[in-house]
Amino acid sequence: MSPQRSTYPQLSISPLQQAAATWPDAHALITPEYVLSFELLARRVREVAQQLKAQKIKRLGVIGPNSVEQIILYWACAEAGALFCPLSWRFPESQLEGLIRRFALDALHAPALDRLCPALPRIHLEDTTRGMAASTEAPPVAAILDLLQPVNLVLSSGSTGEPKAAVHTLANHIASAEGARCLIPLSPGDRWLLSLPLFHIGGIAILNRCALAGAAVALPEQQTPTKQRSVAQAMSALSPTHVSLVAAQLTALLEDSPDSLNSVKALLLGGGAIGGALLSRLEALGICAFTSYGMTEMSSQITTGPANSQGASGALLPGRELRIREGEIQVRGETLFLGYLEEDGLRLPLTDDGWFATKDCGYLDESGRLFVSGRLDNMFICGGENLHPEEIEAALCQHPQVLEAIVYPKADNTFGLLPHALLRCRNAMPTQAELDDFLASRIARFKRPRAYQAWPDVATRGLKTNRKAVVAAALRAGEPQ
Structure with missing residues (x-):
């Protein structure tokens, strides 16, 4: 069955370039060292996109902790028609080499891995600081984009078997971001902490949410194997208004530095059950928290709702559809990915009537809230x-x-x-x-x-x-x- 095509209205330029046209002076990227406006970030992205086009790069592997360079490359790949392919920097080099061959990546941005696939061209952005000051040169114009073309792949299910590479479009991400904003407001002046890696769908979702809303991405100090920064340290340094965390991260944050949550307007929780002890502590701090059910194949969030002790994952967000068949959660909609990248192209496994079977078990209550019972493959x-x-x-x-x-x-x-x-x-x-x-x-x-x-x-x-x-x-x- 051929991939479903999104019905989301076409846009002529990327969300980042739209933000630069709408809110040129608003903060787009905040780091502990400096701030970039949407105008300056968008200019730098267009310059790098020209570089990628000149080198005829089609699939760029990006490996390393979150960085300004990676954010630029994400948007530049969209501008250049190249596939942004982030891989976990925690994988052993032998596994990375296998993934690079398997997905036929033709260039790498991996600053700390010079020995990895030395025959592949490297993309270096040492001159990133050129984007931090206004230039007198005429900048490249924003590319006209087909929002239904592939823009990135994200590995899914790597902990339970051979990783599958889910491929998304900008239309997927736009629909995901717009649906999420219906419940969790986001606007210029807000800043969302990039606490999730860009090889995780949650990290990419943050980039798109912020660009669509004119909000800033708050980027913590870059980590290395010998220099690890806690979420609490990042929160204290950047004072974000919005944060995405899994339960383990929230637990560590509350134990380490609960005061670092003082600036937070909204906390989006995912990755499993949220215990009553955590919810009680959030209530005591006056934090507005939301629980969510999402997945890579649906471009992040599917359902979202106020955090609760009943275990509900919230109600269905706009742009998504959900049904329960024989206890299994099945989904489709504008956020559904194009398919898994395989040697002979994209494969989108759907039921005979066009739904994606999640292999998650669950049910809906009378109010339409989703309760996730577990994984079919964990059941005994x-x-x-x-x-x-x-x-x-x-x-x-x-x-x-x-x-x-x-x-x-x-x-x-x-x-x-x-x-x-x-x-x-x-x-x-x-x-x-x-x-x-x-x-x-x-x-x-x-x-x-x-x-x-x-x-x-x-x-x-x-x-x-x-x-x-x-x-x-x-x-x-x-x-x-």
Whole structure:
């Protein structure tokens, strides 16, 4: 089946160039060192786009922590008709080399990886500072763009198997940004912290939201393997009005520096269940928080709503459609990606009647709020009953001492598989009896974990917890089974 084409109205120039025409003096990019207006950033983007065109680059690999150069290259690729291909700088070089070959990238921007694929042309932007001051030279004109053409790829599902490269259009991103703004206002003078990497759909969504609204991207100081900056340090340095975080980031922020949230108007939370303890602390600070269900293939947010203790992910945003079929969430709409990039082109896997099957389980309540039960591939059968670990994890996270939970199956001669849990707690872990009593009114008896174990000491490499790695680390450490 051929990819769906967005029905979003055509625009002649990119959102960034539109912002430069509408709000030329408004702040577009704020770093700890300097500020760029939309006019100056757009001029620099047009110059780099000419460079990419002159070198006939079609697929640019971008590897490294978020930077001014990466933001310029994202918009320049759109102007030049090149595919912006960000890859995680945390991947081992052997994996990066394989991905570069697999997706036929023809140039790289990877300042810290000179040994990587040395035969490929390198894109260097050492003269980025030329965009920070007005020029007397006539700037290149903004390119006329087909918003339905591919502009980027983002890897999806890399932690559970071979990564798939989801390809998006500017029309996808524009529809996503406009729908999100219907619920979370954003305007010139606001600044959204770029706390998510550009190899994550959430990072790219921030760039597009800000450009469409004339708001600034607040870029933290660049990280390196030897210089890691916390979200709290970035918040204190840049005073953002809007922030996107996953639960693990929010937990660290509240523990490290809750005062850094003082400037925040809106906090967008994703990446899993939000515990009652976190919500209580946000309420005490007067933070306006939203929970969201989204995915790479739908250009970020699908549903969004006020953060709540019931576990709802919010209502459907404009530009998206959603239905439940046999317990599975299926989606489509203007934000649906073009497809996965494969050797013979793009592949968009849809149902016979044109929906994208997410492999997530869920249901809608009477108010149209979505509740996500878990992943089909995480489900296991306990005594003949389907059991979704995420449902139990969400219930456990309502406990004031529980920060994060992972439920996994253990073989049993009588029931086939029984649920066990790993807990990361604020202080001491509650006892089995305390947790059983806490869950009694929240989930069915057979779903209660038969044993609880302390969270293992395992490094986190991504934004989302790698379930398999955490469970494996606990087993290697000899925790009770």
